[in-house]
Amino acid sequence: MAPTEKGFKAYAMKAGDGPNSYANNSTFQKRAVDSAREVIREEIAEKLDTHTLSSSSSTFHIADLGCSVGPNTFFAVENILEAVQLKYQTQGPSSRTPEFQVFFNDHSGNDFNMLFKSLPKNRNYYAVGMPGSFYGRLFPKASINLFHSSYSLSWLSRVPKEILDKEGPAWNKGKIHYSNSTSPGEVIRAYEAQHAEDMECFLSARAQEIMYGGLMMLIIMCRPSGTPHFDTLATATYETLESCLMDMTKEGKVSEEKIDSFNIPIYFMSPEEVEVAVDRNGNFNIERIQILPNVLTSTALSNASIFTSHLRAVVETLLKEHFGDEMLDELFNLYHKKVAEQPSKFGSGKAIISLFVLKRKEN
Amino acid sequence: MAPTEKGFKAYAMKAGDGPNSYANNSTFQKRAVDSAREVIREEIAEKLDTHTLSSSSSTFHIADLGCSVGPNTFFAVENILEAVQLKYQTQGPSSRTPEFQVFFNDHSGNDFNMLFKSLPKNRNYYAVGMPGSFYGRLFPKASINLFHSSYSLSWLSRVPKEILDKEGPAWNKGKIHYSNSTSPGEVIRAYEAQHAEDMECFLSARAQEIMYGGLMMLIIMCRPSGTPHFDTLATATYETLESCLMDMTKEGKVSEEKIDSFNIPIYFMSPEEVEVAVDRNGNFNIERIQILPNVLTSTALSNASIFTSHLRAVVETLLKEHFGDEMLDELFNLYHKKVAEQPSKFGSGKAIISLFVLKRKEN
Numbered sequence: 001m002a003p004t005e006k007g008f009k010a011y012a013m014k015a016g017d018g019p020n021s022y023a024n025n026s027t028f029q030k031r032a033v034d035s036a037r038e039v040i041r042e043e044i045a046e047k048l049d050t051h052t053l054s055s056s057s058s059t060f061h062i063a064d065l066g067c068s069v070g071p072n073t074f075f076a077v078e079n080i081l082e083a084v085q086l087k088y089q090t091q092g093p094s095s096r097t098p099e100f101q102v103f104f105n106d107h108s109g110n111d112f113n114m115l116f117k118s119l120p121k122n123r124n125y126y127a128v129g130m131p132g133s134f135y136g137r138l139f140p141k142a143s144i145n146l147f148h149s150s151y152s153l154s155w156l157s158r159v160p161k162e163i164l165d166k167e168g169p170a171w172n173k174g175k176i177h178y179s180n181s182t183s184p185g186e187v188i189r190a191y192e193a194q195h196a197e198d199m200e201c202f203l204s205a206r207a208q209e210i211m212y213g214g215l216m217m218l219i220i221m222c223r224p225s226g227t228p229h230f231d232t233l234a235t236a237t238y239e240t241l242e243s244c245l246m247d248m249t250k251e252g253k254v255s256e257e258k259i260d261s262f263n264i265p266i267y268f269m270s271p272e273e274v275e276v277a278v279d280r281n282g283n284f285n286i287e288r289i290q291i292l293p294n295v296l297t298s299t300a301l302s303n304a305s306i307f308t309s310h311l312r313a314v315v316e317t318l319l320k321e322h323f324g325d326e327m328l329d330e331l332f333n334l335y336h337k338k339v340a341e342q343p344s345k346f347g348s349g350k351a352i353i354s355l356f357v358l359k360r361k362e363n
Numbered sequence: 364m365a366p367t368e369k370g371f372k373a374y375a376m377k378a379g380d381g382p383n384s385y386a387n388n389s390t391f392q393k394r395a396v397d398s399a400r401e402v403i404r405e406e407i408a409e410k411l412d413t414h415t416l417s418s419s420s421s422t423f424h425i426a427d428l429g430c431s432v433g434p435n436t437f438f439a440v441e442n443i444l445e446a447v448q449l450k451y452q453t454q455g456p457s458s459r460t461p462e463f464q465v466f467f468n469d470h471s472g473n474d475f476n477m478l479f480k481s482l483p484k485n486r487n488y489y490a491v492g493m494p495g496s497f498y499g500r501l502f503p504k505a506s507i508n509l510f511h512s513s514y515s516l517s518w519l520s521r522v523p524k525e526i527l528d529k530e531g532p533a534w535n536k537g538k539i540h541y542s543n544s545t546s547p548g549e550v551i552r553a554y555e556a557q558h559a560e561d562m563e564c565f566l567s568a569r570a571q572e573i574m575y576g577g578l579m580m581l582i583i584m585c586r587p588s589g590t591p592h593f594d595t596l597a598t599a600t601y602e603t604l605e606s607c608l609m610d611m612t613k614e615g616k617v618s619e620e621k622i623d624s625f626n627i628p629i630y631f632m633s634p635e636e637v638e639v640a641v642d643r644n645g646n647f648n649i650e651r652i653q654i655l656p657n658v659l660t661s662t663a664l665s666n667a668s669i670f671t672s673h674l675r676a677v678v679e680t681l682l683k684e685h686f687g688d689e690m691l692d693e694l695f696n697l698y699h700k701k702v703a704e705q706p707s708k709f710g711s712g713k714a715i716i717s718l719f720v721l722k723r724k725e726n
Contacts, residue, residue, distance in 0.1 A: 057420065059503035099503040103491065108479040116471040116494040126503055128466065129492040131479040140422035140462040140489055 035292045036150075036219055036355050037079050043357045044083035047287055048146075049213035050091060058096070060084055061144045062125075063103040063209075065134040066152025069115045074123075076148055077102050080217075081125060084146070100125035105138060107131065109317075133157060135201045139209040147206055150219040156265040157198045160190035163263050174256070176245070177238035177264045181230035188229050195267045199277035207283035207360065216284065216358040219292070223268040224352050233297065233349030234268045237311060240345075244334040253327060262322050264315060271354050284358040292353040300346030304339040307346065308332055398655045399513075399718050400442050403580055406720045407446035410650055411509075412576035413454060421459070423447055424507045425488075426466040426572075428497040429515025432478045437486075439511055440465050443580075444488060447509070463488035468501060470494065472680075496520060498564045502572040510569055513582040519628040520561045523553035526626050537619070539608070540601035540627045544593035551592050558630045562640035570646035570723065579647065579721040582655070586631040587715050596660065596712030597631045600674060603708075607697040616690060625685050627678060634717050647721040655716040663709030667702040670709065671695055 062080055067073035081100055088097045104115060108131035119127050132138050134149070135157040162170035163178075170186035172178070178191040206216060223232040248254040271289055278284050300307045312332050319328060339346060425443055430436035444463055451460045467478060471494035482490050495501050497512070498520040525533035526541075533549035535541070541554040569579060586595040611617040634652055641647050663670045675695050682691060702709060 057506075059506055101503050101506070108482070112475045112479060112492060116475060116492075119471070119494070126501065127494070129475060129479070129494070131482070131490070131492070138489065140464050143420075143422055143464070 034075075036076075036217070036290075039288070039290045039292075039355055039357075040079060040217055041083040041086075043215065043217070043288060044080065044146075045087055045090075047357070047359060048084065048087050048215060050088055058098050060098040060100050060146070061103070062100060062146050062148065063105055063130065063139065063144050065105045065138075065147060065149040066155070067104040067106050067110075067115065069111050070118050072150065073104060073115075074118075074120050076150055077125070078120075078123075080146060080148060102127050103130040103139070103144070104128070105130040105132065105134060107133060134205070135198050137205045137208065141208055142211045144209050145211055145214050147210060147214070147216040147218075149217070151221060153199075153202070153218060153220050154266050154268060156191070156194050156267050157201070158194070159263045159265045160194040162190040163187060164261065166260075171260075172263055173260050174242075174246075176242050176259065176262050177234065177266070179229050179232060179234040179268070180239055180242065181235065183230075191267050194265075195269060195273070196277065199269075199274075200281060203277065203281040203283065207281065210360045212360055212362045214360045215287075216356075216360075218274075218356045218358070220274070220354055220356065221268065221296075222274075222352050222354045223270050224350050225270050225272050227270070227350045229268070231350055232268055233346065233351035234266070236346045236349040238264060240338050241311070241315075241331075241335060244331055244338065247334055248327065248331065253330070254323060258323060264318065268351070271352075271356075274354075274356055278358060283361055283363075285361060286356060287359050288355070288357040290355040290357075292355055294351060294353050296351060296353075297347050297349060300339060300349075301343045304336055304343060307339055308336040311335070397438075399439075399580070399582055399653075402651070402653045402655075402718055402720075403442060404446040404449075406578065406580070406651060407443065407509075408450055408453075410720070410722060411447065411450050411578060413451055421461050423461040423463050423509075424466070425463065425509050425511065426468055426493065426502065426507050428468045428501075428510060428512040429518070430467040430469050430473075430478065432474050433481050435513065436467060436478075437481075437483050439513055440488070441483075441486075443509060443511060465490050466493040466502070466507070467491070468493040468495065468497060470496060497568070498561050500568045500571065504571055505574045507572050508574055508577050510573060510577070510579040510581075512580070514584060516562075516565070516581060516583050517629050517631065519554070519557050519630050520564070521557070522626045522628045523557040525553040526550060527624065529623075534623075535626055536623050537605075537609075539605050539622065539625050540597065540629070542592050542595060542597040542631070543602055543605065544598065546593075554630050557628075558632060558636070559640065562632075562637075563644060566640060566644035566646065570644065573723045575723055575725040577723045578650075579719075579723075581637075581719040581721070583637070583717055583719065584631065584659075585637075585715050585717045586633050587713050588633050588635050590633070590713045592631070594713060595631055596709065596714035597629070599709045599712040601627060603701050604674070604678075604694075604698060607694055607701065610697055611690065611694065616693070617686060621686060627681065631714070634715075634719075637717075637719055641721060646724055646726075648724060649719060650722050651718070651720040653718040653720075655718055657714060657716050659714060659716075660710050660712060663702060663712075664706045667699055667706065670702055671699040674698070 062077060064073045064077055084100075085097055102125045104127065106112075110131070112129045112131065115129060130138055134152070160170070162168055163172050165171060168186075169184060170190045172183055172187045175183050177183075178187045210216065223229070223234070229235075242259075245254055245259050249256055249259065275286060278286055312328075316328060319331070425440060427436045427440055447463075448460055465488045467490065469475075473494070475492045475494065478492060493501055497515070523533070525531055526535050528534060531549075532547060533553045535546055535550045538546050538550075540546075541550045573579065586592070586597070592598075605622070608617055608622050612619055612622065638649060641649055675691075679691060682694070
């Protein structure tokens with residue numbers, strides 16, 4: 001029992017509520033949450049076992065993993081809460097609606113102060129903040145009824161160690177992501193292995209924390225089944241970011257060594273990989289895999305500014321930590337220009353947003 | 364069921380970890396925690412009903428109310444946790460030690476980011492942050508096993524409304540606290556009434572949140588029984604602060620109106636008042652009232668700097684909000700000078716630190 005955050009690298013979203021903050025640049029995630037809304041309601045209505053869940057406590061515990069600073073986490077939580085309330089109500093007056101306690105989880109570097117200040121005033125749940133990596137244990141045994149996570153599981157727990165070994169075959173020189181078509185095969189394999197390890201850590205921890213019969217709703221940006229790693233939206237996104245960094249290198253603004261040692265720990269899994277991981281772990285059944293409308297690619301075609309702001313909100317903290325603060329505006333101006341010049345490159349990038357509904361097996 | 368923070372004014376301690384921060388100026392509180400240590404261990408060993416508490420969950424839930432940013436909250440929590448573990452162990456191998464979940468509570472203006480970053484690395488409990496005023500509901504019904512609060516209950520939920528009415532009899536013109544010997548009797552009565560109302564809110568909320576048989580440990584800076592309000596350490600402290608503000612008024616640095624409208628919402632209750640409040644509420648038994656060594660007055664005599672820093676850490680946020688940032692250094696330089704000139708005034712100020720142990724009645 002050592003539930004502390006250890007050995008995990010923290011990748012927080014851009015804090016605060018300024019123009020480049022995550023809070024003001026998470027429209028895509030909001031749309032995914034909206035389109036997930038109905039599916040989540042349906043699944044709760046059909047699959048939630050209120051009898052099992054309410055036997056030991058009169059409180060229903062929800063956790064949002066990788067909540068960032070809102071407001072999407074609040075929309076998602078309210079949707080779940082309404083669906084659970086409805087489920088209890090339809091079971092007749094004898095089934096008393098429980099109280100709700102919601103755990104907002106993210107890395108300890110997340111801006112919890114802002115999250116707490118922006119909590120909805122008229123919420124009908126008890127809100128708490130839970131700092132720590134979801135690749136380790138966060139909650140006591142069998143203490144959570146429903147887990148939710150939106151757009152967070154693509155973040156690996158760390159850059160795979162092999163990638164950072166200058167002498168090894170997986171040294172990703174001149175590149176910042178495994179999805180570059182010229183990255184060595186070893187780089188892809190190192191990312192794949194890290195992802196498999198992380199998924200097992202994630203599922204093992206959740207299997208202990210969730211109550212039998214509890215549900216887990218995971219919204220994940222995936223690559224479509226059968227799509228090679230270098231033919232996805234990630235390739236378009238990170239090759240372009242890479243080329244912007246290279247442009248700055250030519251002007252002496254960023255050193256090549258800095259680029260060599262920088263890698264983005266985001267992995268685009270396929271739905272099949274999720275199925276394999278869940279199967280290997282053995283504690284959950286997949287109840288549903290729903291493909292949600294992907295508004296990301298159409299936004300690339302229609303609005304390069306929003307598309308750029310979104311990427312910036314996601315990776316800014318990481319870039320700042322590695323390259324410093326000063327280069328960010330120029331980098332994203334360059335990026336914006338390239339997106340505006342070649343929107344079809346991004347518009348045709350393969351990516352699907354999938355909602356996975358998992359249910360804890362009764363051992 | 365509307366468990367949101369509403370209508371309560373938030374008085375956060377000075378954030379961050381700078382030289383004037385609460386984190387670096389809470390030595391007095393640390394000593395109180397240390398001296399409370401043994402008493403808390405004794406009470407847990409004797410009074411904690413592990414049978415009742417562990418029947419519905421394998422997790423033991425602790426909440427520290429008004430935790431600020433540490434490190435005292437961590438010391439207090441670890442002490443409680445060790446005592447509870449010991450209690451379970453002495454009950455033999457059949458009594459399995461539970462997992463621990465600790466809720467760190469303070470106003471949403473508290474620096475939770477810093478709190479989370481300074482969480483002990485090797486803690487053996489699950490830590491969560493719970494923003495909100497403890498004068499309202501914070502937790503679901505019957506969800507907490509043990510409440511702890513150190514030095515927080517002296518803060519009222521707000522300055523009593525009557526004090527801010529210029530036309531009313533409780534207008535505290537030229538004074539910043541009710542303990543001034545020239546404050547009208549109406550001012551004292553307004554503070555007393557606010558305190559009684561707040562205590563009832565506090566006890567009612569906790570009575571719902573704590574499990575039957577659960578314990579509550581409250582460390583409170585009190586005035587000794589039978590001591591008039593204008594003969595306490597508060598009188599020395601706030602009359603002196605007031606006179607420093609007046610000195611600055613004479614130099615045109617602070618306006619008289621600003622002082623008239625400023626009142627510190629801290630109330631020094633007597634142990635009898637606590638007994639009356641608990642009795643009136645009816646949900647708890649007082650198991651023990653222990654007077655702890657008071658190191659505050661001796662520090663006034665021996666070290667004016669530490670004494671001043673302590674007051675500054677406690678009231679700085681409040682002063683800054685009302686008077687602005689620029690005047691603080693000068694104000695506390697003046698204050699320090701006055702403490703150094705007349706240490707006996709503070710050394711003789713009446714104050715006792717009391718630990719109250721309450722147990723939830725089984726209805």
